[in-house]
Amino acid sequence: MVRDYDISNNEKQFVLAALEQNIRLDGRKLLQMRDVHISVSRDEYGYAEVSLGKTKVACRVTAEITKPYEDRPFDGIFQISTDISPICSPFFESGLTTGSKQSNDEILISRLIEKAVRRSGALDLESLCIIAGSKCWAVRADLQFLNYDGNFIDISSIAVMVALLHFRKPDMEIDGNNVILFDEDQRNPVPLSILHIPLCFTFQFYNPNDDEENIKGNLNNELILLDANLLEERLSLGSMTLTINKNKELCQMVKCGGLNIDASMIMNCCQHASNLVDDLTRKINDVIKKDSELRKNPVEKELQVVNQRET
Amino acid sequence: MSIVIPGDQFTLETGSEVVLGPNLQTSDSTASPTTAGYLVQTQAGSSSLAYVEADSKRYMPAAQDFVVGTIVGSFGEFYRVSLTNFSTPAVLGFYAFPNASKKNRPRLKTGDLVYARVASVDPDLDVELECFDATTGKEGGFGHLEGGFLFEVRLAYARYLLRHQDAPTPYKTPSNV
């Protein structure tokens, strides 16, 4: 049986009354994000865990060598898998039940992440080509949703990007039609070529008035908030996801129905998101830089080789 | 207080009446816990109370518990009341309110909160709730809750609030949901 969260009228009224006074339950401002916490794995490449408040996502990037698609012989393959299992919340059922509200959410989440990261060309697919038409890297990002407290889309985009930046594929040489892969100890593995870092920002809309006013009126006082938590997300009347990178390029903008919002307010959201994107990008780059510095200790590397010779 | 785990057996003091709280089951005069936790035995008036304090997450309805639930629908002459998200809803009769009659009964809507008492728990039947005091048939503070906010707390904390009159309450939390 498909079940939803049972949210009482009391909670609903309380949250909306608070929002009208510019207060959120966790003390944030309407357009403030929760603190992003990013951790990457120390001893392997391409693993990141990101949490946004209580929402938590893990992402694992792997690569293997396969045959490229026939219609795209010069491109590598990049796949993102987003399977939302009941691990994160009983709200998400395993296996798609067509037509239900949950599967709708799941489709939207996976499509949005796919478009934000893959379609926007964040990963340079041509650089994954090894021998045109016969060998290429297939990079795969597996997202695992660990806990649900709203806003899966934004956090997923961060997680995938961090994991991609963190990932290193083995170095290789091409010898005619043969590919020689080098072990981590022989040659330093090489990072993927990431062209830009697209980040998602999801805005939720609330209406202090009735539907009629929303459509006919000119008040334009719909409430907009960023990075909703579970309760806020369940109560929202419409949402919009923007994907922006540091270069102030809009990679994606999806407002799937829901509350009607004046164009000027949408422009404000875009502006706000473009202010936030710098901070978040810096944060991601800091994490990656710190990690690569930890790994780049040359003495340690040297010692490792010596040790191996002796044994 | 001592830690007990399932499989332990202990005898209850006979002579006085012992009320068994959550997570205990008996056969004759021996009791065994169904969950790991602290065994609490307290004296309450003429009878003593024994229960196992465990930090379980999901609320299992037990008769005489005080609960807050959300109305999620109605069928026949019953409301369907959700006590915990994603578990089977309990039922609350249209007339399980003090002095309720066909003409004069509370009309609750989907999403309303009610404060109620678990009237009966049978594995084969839906859990039944009531909104009046069983001994007096009067209101007893039960019924529709208006305004305010519903806080989800741990079961152990809810029990702590219920059992300690002087418990510091940061929020006025009526019960465990």
Added chain:
Amino acid sequence: MSRLELYSPEGLRVDGRRWNELRRFECQINTHPNAADGSSYVQQGNSKVLCLVKGPMEHGANLAAGTKLDPNGPVLSLNINYPPFASNERKKRPKNDRRLQEISIILKRCFMKTIVLKNYSRTAIDINLTVLAMDGGLLACFCNAITLALIDAGISLYDYVSAVSVGLYDQTPLLDMNALEENDLSFVTIGVVGDSDKLNLTLCEDKLPLDKLERLISLGIEGCHRLKELMDLQVRVAGGQLQERQ
């Protein structure tokens, strides 16, 4: 591959339009009076879409078994039929094409805010879309066709929802893109409610400089208002014919 000149220095596009011109927009309502409660046919340039609406009714034919009717409003079900012959590359689409699924969710959520919900509690409304030919503006055509078909079915709406796609060529925004332009340029689809500036749906899938967005949206809104007038005209003509017959 010869590079097509999508926008000539003289300001003409591949099909001879200026930057702010819509394609020929033709629409009809009540095209299938016997097959459905409401039907419409929308033609934007070479894109042709049919829409049939059944409902409001007690049971939806398209509904998955066990779906409960909602006491607060209708349950919309949307079925998109996109046959292989409709577009240039005759590719058979899998039944669970994610892109079409996403579009149908977007449309569903869009119209749930446009239909006067309180009039249709515990009912189901089935919407069937058939693409006859596709030459760009898929979501926009769908949106316009559904609006007209819902009007034809007599389902009360707050207002028209008209949608159009707007693309960007270098610095110039281009209104109502065709398939050739859509392939090479990034574009936004915008859905506007009635004569207001309020956006009901926006969908942008490609990279776009943020500072150009405002111009695109304002051009899109103008285009939507024009489409709304054209649709309104057609609805009034159909209404007039109905009156004469009685």
